[in-house]
Amino acid sequence: MRDEALHDRIARLARGGARRTERAPRTERAECILPPGREVRTAHGTFYLAERSLQDAIRGEKNAPLRFPKKPWNIAGGKGDLREVERPLFFDLETTGFASCPLFLAGTIDLAEGIVRQRFARDYAEEKAVVAAAAEEIAGAGTLVSFNGKSYDLPFLRSRAARHRLPFGSPPPHVDLLHQCRRAWRGRFPDFRLQTLEKAVGRADRTGDVPSAEIPELYHDFVRRGRDPRMAAVFKHNLEDVLTLVRLFFLLVEGEKKGGESSGLQGGR
């Protein structure tokens, strides 16, 4: 229907008329509906940064408290040997589709600093600065920890960096928890999607969550209208995902300490 009206509009243009005279005013950016944060200015433009301490981020969670295991944090490397993970940076992207589409939110947790950062592009023009900042933080990390990041998030970020003609150095060692969980808990879950594992590690509370499939459209709407109250829920969704990475990571580290036996699992099958 809409496309037919658009076709008519083009038909009027073809006849030399129908130039638009005025545009509907666009509402201004409304930071008030986003989690508290600030605008960051960089050489690549501005973006919005919601930054807080890890303690602050998990306060008031209904889930079990976050217990840091004792170091060293060993995790299975290739060929069954263990490697020690130092200064891990957990990261997770929110995107609008496949790599030819923009990303808009990069969530990271730096455990050494105890800081959660969510870098957000309030519109498409801010994506470049988000990509640059996220790439920079990743390059400086000791170890990168992701869930399916080897196939998705990292190539995505690299592709968007190429798109913006930004340098993208070789990333630090990368622990992909998808592969780790598959190895540690083979056969114990119907699938290895993050949401499935999340329930198993006792983080079932996703009240008010936005389904992943709706996120791209939601973001496009947000940019179109300059605001969308549901964007706060996307921030929360992203935060939950990165926190789940931390918990899964700890669980795997504990498992290794106990000689591969994975304690703390719930609801496995």
Add this chain to the structure above:
Amino acid sequence: MTSKLSEVLEEIRHDRRFAGRIVHVEEIPARAAVYAEPEIPLRNLIRRALASIGIERLYAHQGEAIEAARAGKNVVIVTGTASGKTLCYNIPVLESLAEGAGTALYLFPTKALAQDQLRGLTRLLETDPSFAEAIPAGTYDGDTSRYGRRKLRDRGRIILSNPDMLHAGILPNHPAWSRFFSLLRFVVLDEIHAYRGIFGSNVGNVIRRLRRIARHYGSDPVFLCSSATIANPRELASRLVGGEVVVVDRDGSPRGPKRFVLWNPPFLDPNGVERRSSNVEGKDLLVRLVREGVPTILFARARITAELVYRYAREDLERRARRLAGRIAVYRGGYLPEERREIERRLFSGDLLAVSSTNALELGIDVGSLGASILVGFPGTIASTWQQAGRAGRTEEEALAVLVAYNDPIDQYLIRHPGYFFGRTPEQATIDPENPYVLERHLRCAAHELPLAADDAALFGDLLEPIAEALEDFGKVTRVEDRWFWALTDYPAAEISLRNMSDATFTILEKTDEGEPRTIGNVDAISAPELLYPEAIYLHEGETYFVRDLDFEQRVATVERKEVDYYTQAIVDSTIRLGKVREKGSLRGGETLLAEATVTWMTTGFKKIKFYGLDSIGWGKLALPPQELETVALGIVPGPDAADRLGRFGLRVVEGLAGLRNLLLVVLPLHAMCDPSNLGGVVESSNLGSPALFIYDRFPKGLGLSERGFATLGTVLAAARELAEGCPCAEGCPSCVGQPRPPLLHHDPDLLQGDPIPNKEAALRLLAIFGSAPE
């Protein structure tokens, strides 16, 4: 060998069995080579590579093209077939790439051409191992494996592809190609005459998108184009690339003498109505040449005809020269790619002596050295005729081209007026990248690739802003500061086809008694109901297959091998139904309208035709779902007194309208900037109760072509009058009122009598009634 072909022709001329066939022989004199080296000599590396493929000197046009490319100028090379056009771009590209880190993108209108050209390029590269290693080259298309694609993206320096792949596969994923684009020095556009009409307008926009992406990654490539002979190569090339282009058309390649023969099959009856089958005549000539050892290509107008001639020729050779029967083949669209490659290879190597082909071999696939080209029927345009005739006669040897006429009005006109044909300039190729409908689609794709900015108007024209605003109002893009960003999760290029027809294809499955069915070919969705209806005989490599079933949902035709002595022809019924009238206008003696229209065509039955014959031996009825095109039509409706006013001269309105239709199909494309094949035209009276002419866009929803005709009808009718009056013919010819809409694509022209050339006077008098000429 040198004198042999003329001897063969002399023998044929004096052979009683061929008496009276040859109605005209045009002698095209030989031409000596003109050599010219570029000012700064070629680098040794290139010189050695050329020497090892047997090239010691460059022709004048090659030298000229190299100079222009070195100077960073866009070029279009317009020289004959087999004049060494490929080297005009391969040399400057390799010269530049050998020096540093550049890349080059080659675009061909078909996958087959890209693969063929890769073979030629590889021969040149492999003359030196370090060369081949330094310049990885490969084809990137639908047939490329995932691994191959990745390798080419990451390391390829010469990519051979097609506009469709660039549009839907490469540009939307440009970040993955950032290395390739940032180093892009040259874009080669081969055979640009194929990019005519709406297809060309689409390709022109893909090129603009390519230039924008290249600019984003910091490169500004030079365009090296080649074209067959057309009336306006400079205009076409510069519209395609969106910039100035230098024409190189002084062909320095040598040419042996060529004879172009017009051949008319004899009458079968004393009354002079029916003529002997032109397909059988073509076959006789083919067999004769093959038996003389002359490598020959035969061009048929339809797939079925290529198959028939091949079948007849093979049967003939099996009887009379069995050892030669295996040295001919048939080539056409719809065969599996590996089958086509095999035929191309055998033809090139000389293993095949002759091939019966559709125009699929008209484009520059390297077919090696051929002595003769037989055209069964006029291909429809002067440009195609020369292109097909040019497939024979490479280098300095003699060559022969024969046009075997069908017994239809156009072909017979050519036979009666040989001067018409040989004196005529080839057609224009018209495109309009700024057609708003076409542009709107590409601006979606462009916005998805990189945000649109007002200064992109330098590439896309002044409609950029109003179209971007329209896209914004309809939620396709969002404006952020001064740029429009794609604002949907859809992937716009996936929904936009560059070509006229849909990309959907039907698979042809052969059912056998033993084992799994096997795929023997494919056919586009639009042609399927015309070729593969139940009970049809499908010809594949000259063998007869009986069609059991046509499944529209699964897009599968199931056939089985069955020996029969007939072939089949679909009976296709086509209608036009007017919908909402959008606008009305008037002429002095009639009315005009612009309306929505639904064009429907349907295979309602079929005829069985005995091999070698022209008469049907049976028929069948079919109930297949109709195919529909919802489009926009321009209507021209003569007033109520038109019949009387024409009747005074013994002329009829429908005759005048038929001539006017053909005139408009020549003239309107020049005003609406499209190709005649983008339009359809019919004269009928069922919609309005009186005879009317309808011209419609052959695209869903229309692309503003008929609309343009409606808006500028006064000018268009005046141009039609000018064309008819200025045409030197007496009663109408293929250039004015004559050439009707191309007949059904898949019909054997042998069986179509063709519409008579409409009366020129009727068309002129009708134009006078409409007020565009003094009465």
